[in-house]
Amino acid sequence: MSADIEEIVYASVKESEMFALQVDESTDIGGKAQLSAFIRYIHDVKIVDQFFCCKELEETATGNDIFATLSEYIKSVGLSWQSCVGICTDGAPAMIGSIKGFVSLVKKENSSVITTHCFLHREALVAKTIGNDLKSVLEKVVKMVNFIKSRPLKTRLFAKLCEEVEAKHVNLLLYTEVRWLSRGKVLSRVYELQEEMLTFFTLEQQEEFCDLLADDTWSAKLSYLVDVFEHLNKVNSSMQGKSENILSSTDKINTLREKLRLWVGRVKEGNLDMFPHAAAATSGREIISIISEHLEVLEKQLQYYFPDICTENYDWIRNPFVAPVSTQSQLTGGLTLTEEEQLVEMRNDRNLKLLHMQLPLDEFWVQMKAKYPQVAKKALVILIQFSTSYLCELGFSVLANIKTNKRARLQTLEEEMRVCLSTIQPNLKRICQSHQAHVSH
Template sequence: MDKFLIRKEASGSRESDSEQSLNPTNSNVKKARIRHYLNRQYNESYLKFGFFWSGDAAQPNPLCVVCGDKMSNESMVPSKLKRHLTSKHSSLQDKDLVYFQRLLDQQSKQRNVFEKTMTASERAQLASIEVAEIIALKSKAHTLAESVILPACKKIVKSMFGEKAEKEISKIPLSNDTIHRRILDLSENIEKKVQKKLQDSTFALTVDESTDISNTSHLLAFVRFIDGREIINQFLCCKGMSTTTRGQDIFDVITDYLREMNLTWKSCVGICTDGAPCMTGCIKGFVSLAEKENPDLIRTHCFLHREVLISKISQEDLKLVLHQLVEIVNYIKSRPLKSRLFEQLCKGMDSQHVRLLMHTEVRWLSKGKVLTRVHELHNELIVFFDQEKQGKFCEHLRCELWMSKLEYLTEIFSQLNNTNSSMQGRNENILTSTDKLVALKKKIIIWKNRASSGNFDMFPSMRTTCIKEMIPIVVSHLTALDENIDHYFPSLSTEKYDWIRNPFMNIPSNIGLQLCEEEELATISSDRDLKIKHSTVPIDSFWISVQEEYPTLSKKALSLLLQFSTSYLCELGFSTLNNIKTKKRERLRSTEEEMRVCLSHIRPNIEEVAKKHQAQVSH
């Protein structure tokens, strides 16, 4: 037994005892070292008794390779190991070392296979979640994963890496229900992230309501808030409204969701909506009800909607030309045979386009695009209607005055469409949108002055044969546009907010700032380091960076920069809703979750989602 134990050296000295009593730390260290040396170590010869080791290498425990019993370190002696073999496995006491070595190798292989399977299942779960995110981003049906993506991946992997890799790909769970659950988990992860970020930030809302293909009303809301050193736009919610869509109903839905997110109206700095009575009604409108909760709210009527209202034609002569133009287009577009014949005619004449565009009143850019397309296919239309013997339409298209009016409408609506398109962006705010409308107003005044003197250089496609007849028509329409801008945008000037864009310029005293705000502005304008920083970073990042040092002024600046100027994001969201809820998916119940994964600026943490569930491979 002496060769299996390291015995403690006997000191027996009174001097050493006294040293240990005087220095207890050294005594404890020596005892720990002794205990370490007394730990029994595994010897390869123990395998003939059917024992291997497990646990810590410094203090191993004997492990029976037959029954899996684990014994204490004190049992790591041949006599105790042999007693276990003879008492519990008497039928194996005559087996040699090779037999137990074979048992140990089999257990090692089984352990490796199990660990490999667990690792593969975790990878398969991660791949399943990533595929679910792709499907949600593309607004596709859940069955696409199992019916298209998985077979395609198997074909590709088999061709590139062989059948073994194909079997691994088959383990990824991609069924319809699995993808549905994955999207719900991704949506929940995003929602928790948004909730956490909104707790310590003010925010602005843009809200709109529309119906889907199944006539279900949906209330869509986006939020804009400060995230780190930037201002971001984020999908907030999409709630179905089963009955009425009054202002009180909209207010209740948004309030309930804010309460679920542990938010209040006090943190909201502004709301942007369209001009519907349920949104902007002075008594029972949604915004009016929200203002009762927070009187400091900034309300904004969508700039895009107002720009479309500005472009409404009030002059009877121009309105008649537009009506006749729609008749011409509808004669061809509403008849499939006429559309095919016109297409063949355009191909034979090597035309730039082969189809006309349909005018739709609810599509804001439709009017200008239809006018432009008809003007470009003017000659082709004359030839086509001559063949069709439609003298009324040919008479319009050959009339110089009628064509001059059409060309003017084409030019002016192209300008209006350009302005509308320039305001359709994710990062638009009140300052940038106002600048574009101010520029349009100035252009209209310039065009009106030049048109009054018979100069139509600003409209290059207009004919010069009917200038005298067109002068009063053009001037009258431009005057109406100018008046409409003043009507729908009564306060178009943003000069009093120039300090937000550049706090280092000479600011007039009558800009509506309080004393503490003016003092902070004076301090900022005198800081040369901030002036250099202002020239290198965006406006929103600059004001976010000085929040702690100048809280009052930065809060006022950011409340304006946060405010939405258009409902562009809501319109974009409704387009996504139409892609998600098609005729074949009109009974989809997870609409909000699908849209959150598709439209969110904040992306989910896929590894965090994967850890919440036990990994399972597909059978």
């Protein structure tokens, strides 16, 4: 089935004439480095995502190793780096190193390829900046959770206590730093179970934890962290999808940036409406200076990790009918004369304007390929780009479920992942016809 799906995918990719990749590397249960990649291409009238490959890196996981492994596979399926228009990776040196990084080696093969540093990874790095005051609160929360969760007996006793008082939850969540949403979820659960935890720590004679949970100022800081991470997690979650591209992800980051500026001004005026838990806290007003300082740092970090994030040059892709080219010549993303002429023709075609209103953006531009090939190709090169490595992370979750301790020597890992992750149904009739049925005796 895997071979049949693979054949169908690469026949479609060859017809597409362009593709984009997202690539990431992780370690499986057996300690082996696994290189995962997903591919985005044009199929029929849509832009689609499919599993590309999962290859084991036998020794080191350098940029050269990653490039050599992917190049060998791309060649074996009849593709070329010349058809690759985009690559999305995380910020690891092996991926984005300026000399021997994977991306740099690909650019030597195709200098026009567009490279993207995963938006999710960058947003997660922004969220890690919380300052010393708030960092100490997070550390104490993690310490409290570990005190209960690391001991099975205490976990059971705490669950029993929560059941008796009919609490909303009966368990705490362990903090996992590598998981993007973990901070927010852990803090939110602790906030909801504050009273139950105070009762439990009183019974356990943990005076340090009791003093913290009973301290109004400390609780106010916890409330603020719950609020701000709820906002940050919403942004991160909104970018975790199969249909995300550079334009949509950029809009979400720019929205967050403007909200931070708005919040800084409102907080300085003493308005905490955007942080309802902190506003309701007894000492919420006392930590306004801490909140204001943290928001300003967040804004600076957002500017650092997303320095030149601007999509105004590609407004013509979202809507080619908004204004004459002459007033937008500086915003057309470097269109040639032929491309601008085709855009003018499109803009003055009322039928196309109605079609644009009816179809998804990718389908509209795919349909424009036949009549306006140059400008449509330029638009599709942008729309086909990956903005995150979400699919690779999804693939690693599947890998963890497939390759367990009892299946550590599995030899068909890539085949199983392809069948699991692909949205293409294998041609079972053709597969059966190519095999001889077992003759019963």
